[in-house]
Amino acid sequence: MTMNRSPVLGLLDSWSGGQGAPALTWYGPAGERVELSERVLANWVTKAVNLLTDEADVAPGSTVGLDLPMHWRTLVWALAAWGCGATVVPSEEGASPAGVDVLVTADEAAAAPVVIAIALPALARQVDQLPAGAVDGAAELMAQPDVLISPPDWDPGALALGATRHAGLAEDLGVEVPSRERVLVPASGLDQGLRTCLAIWSTGGSVVLVGDPDADLDRIGEQEGALPLPG
Template identity: 40%
Template sequence: MVSITSRPACRSGIAVGSTYEHRSSDPVSAPPRRRRRPRLAWSSTDGERLELSGRVLANWTAKIANLLVEEVDAGPGTRVLIDVPVHWRSLVWVLGTWVTGATAVLDAGDGEGLVGDGADPDVVVTTRPERWLDECDVVTAVALPSFALRWPGTLPGAALDGSADVAAQPDALGPLAPASAGHPAIVSGGLSTSFAELAAGPASAQGLREGTTAIELALAIEALTASSGVVGLRG
């Protein structure tokens, strides 16, 4: 079960703009990212707790976006399958994907073939890389422990390390392809939600179903945008 709460604090960090035609309001380019107050409070059912400042969230977002651009020249039309449960790591991968203008495909299944609307992803971000090595050329292995600096053990095949390879990227956001509000931001359960629909409010978006990873992460990001407090995310 995931709960999203907010408590008063000075604004710092994430700000997702109402338009995605430019990047001046993106999570990385927002000036408040320089502040170091907590912005996201993550807790898990097994007792793990972590607070991330706006600056840390912005750095993760920029690094992920840079990695996606480096690996697949990510931009509008690029599909990033995020096969990671609700977690602060899945949230920053969604943010990094959106900053490039690419589409986050969520709610992966275990059946034959790929998920969502059936189109192949360009990148798979996953906690189970062996599952996807034969289905996608670029697979990124994500270790869920919050303080993991690298994938535990040997990376399978040619998989990238969702901790070490991301950390090696620059903190500053590199060049990006033009994007627009009409491009799909999320594909979940075969339904597509555009950046414009998300900006109008994810709770009312027809493509986001209650109880899914997609709606939980979208609501958390909306809370980060709308609130100047600390947003709590639990998974």
């Protein structure tokens, strides 16, 4: 990944030019399994970048709150926010991020200058109960172009997540993961989960994210050929 542009945009470039290998596999609490190839995940993130820049004017210096559980859709919006050069502010212990410019949320009562409402069911194409004034993050996303309309600027020194700056999104995440492997990631806290998934992708790996707390992790790991997280 070159440092004259966002590491996340470099990651999207590598996925778009890849062979279609799985980048993200999701096991949800309702028993659903969703698999996104590198190209498909890059396409979803590209659409989300376009939506954030067009509908919410997200740019370097903007703050994007993620009021969502650890979920495959959450990863799409985190990558998109970083692709715009923004700071991601995850929810903590169920508390919605406050004071952000844009809030990506599944909470119908959430409030922010710009609210992007998310439908979490695997096959949802729209938000059923769209809050007044909110952007439908399902329907509007699918209407976005498949290529970046205005590739965003970025500031390498700006904060990306916590104390991690954008220039460190490829290596300064404080997470050790196997290199170039499929890795099993049980869904946990959003901050740590985002760091773990990005670390896996930055080493050329693939994420198997399990959002079902009752899932048989050994069975899923064997079925997917995925290694457990170290430690």
